[in-house]
Amino acid sequence: xxxxxGDDPHAAGGPARHIPVLLxxxxxxxxxxxxxxxxxxxxGAGGYTKAILASGASVVAIDRDPDAIAAGRVLEQQxxxxxxxxxxxxxxxxxxxxxxxxxxxxxxxxxMQIDQAERGFSFRADGPLDMRMAQAGLSAADxxxxxxxxxxxxxxxxxxxxRHAGRIARMIENRRExxxxxxxxxxxxxxxxxxxxxxxxxxxxxxxxxxxxxxxxNDELGELAKALFAAERVLKPGGRLAVVTFHSLEDRIVKRFxxxxxxxxxxxxxxxxxxxxxxxxxKVGSGVTPDExxxxxxxxxxxxxxxxxxxxxxxxxxxxxxxxxxxxxxDPKLPGADRPGER
Numbered sequence: 001x002x003x004x005x006g007d008d009p010h011a012a013g014g015p016a017r018h019i020p021v022l023l024x025x026x027x028x029x030x031x032x033x034x035x036x037x038x039x040x041x042x043x044g045a046g047g048y049t050k051a052i053l054a055s056g057a058s059v060v061a062i063d064r065d066p067d068a069i070a071a072g073r074v075l076e077q078q079x080x081x082x083x084x085x086x087x088x089x090x091x092x093x094x095x096x097x098x099x100x101x102x103x104x105x106x107x108x109x110x111x112m113q114i115d116q117a118e119r120g121f122s123f124r125a126d127g128p129l130d131m132r133m134a135q136a137g138l139s140a141a142d143x144x145x146x147x148x149x150x151x152x153x154x155x156x157x158x159x160x161x162x163r164h165a166g167r168i169a170r171m172i173e174n175r176r177e178x179x180x181x182x183x184x185x186x187x188x189x190x191x192x193x194x195x196x197x198x199x200x201x202x203x204x205x206x207x208x209x210x211x212x213x214x215x216x217x218n219d220e221l222g223e224l225a226k227a228l229f230a231a232e233r234v235l236k237p238g239g240r241l242a243v244v245t246f247h248s249l250e251d252r253i254v255k256r257f258x259x260x261x262x263x264x265x266x267x268x269x270x271x272x273x274x275x276x277x278x279x280x281x282x283k284v285g286s287g288v289t290p291d292e293x294x295x296x297x298x299x300x301x302x303x304x305x306x307x308x309x310x311x312x313x314x315x316x317x318x319x320x321x322x323x324x325x326x327x328x329x330x331d332p333k334l335p336g337a338d339r340p341g342e343r
Contacts, residue, residue, distance in 0.1 A: 050075070053083060187206065
């Protein structure tokens, strides 16, 4: 699960046990039954998967984190063939099965990843400035130490909603020339020293920057958009989609996708030309949030929101990302010399 912008997952305190968020509500939305196949696109610690298996349904569980897949092998062996684990990005879910009766996505970072200092997601404890869910590719240290100041400012400003994005980016540019950032506490302390922290501040000044870096390094918004299109392609008529998000950027993507796919008459207002088409999803209810009892038991659920939809029998549409209104950010897959951005 991922914490929202109003939370500080890096505050002092011990590790938090991973608890699946909105579990009862997700199961209600999915309505898994014996003989059905459900895709758990974000396996994590297996909370949703275990509950779905208990219903009698089979599960194809996907996670790009090799640690999560390794930890789930025992459950896979105990499932009697009803669980298949796949190490891959959830954006490729339609490549691993032909059809499904349901898809559930719990977007973002798991509690276990936050609590493992060596993964570099948190500055609760010192660790390498990494943040890679797949444990491969561009790291947060690579971004901080090589991206242009304008690119960093856009990443912090849009993905982290950080109001001091420009100031922090310029500080990083000046500091890294003398000593590159390699550790989580080094970056967090540098941001706190530069920005300052009032006694009344509830979150650490580096929280939004860390969130922005993690979202960027793992292309979380792009992966979510592609996963929604993949779910549309793989779901059978009547198949259920349930997506749990943890902050406004993610929720906006899911909300726009469902609205666009449930619009049969005029097409998306975000596209150049409105075209008549058939709805591929039917919206099911409105956004569901945790009650006070769940938030009390699991503070990390505070900003969670569940949205659900049911697949119609209309053919899947082309996956046009313009419906999400996302700005163009630097490409994390390109080398520094070829990245777009300010000179």
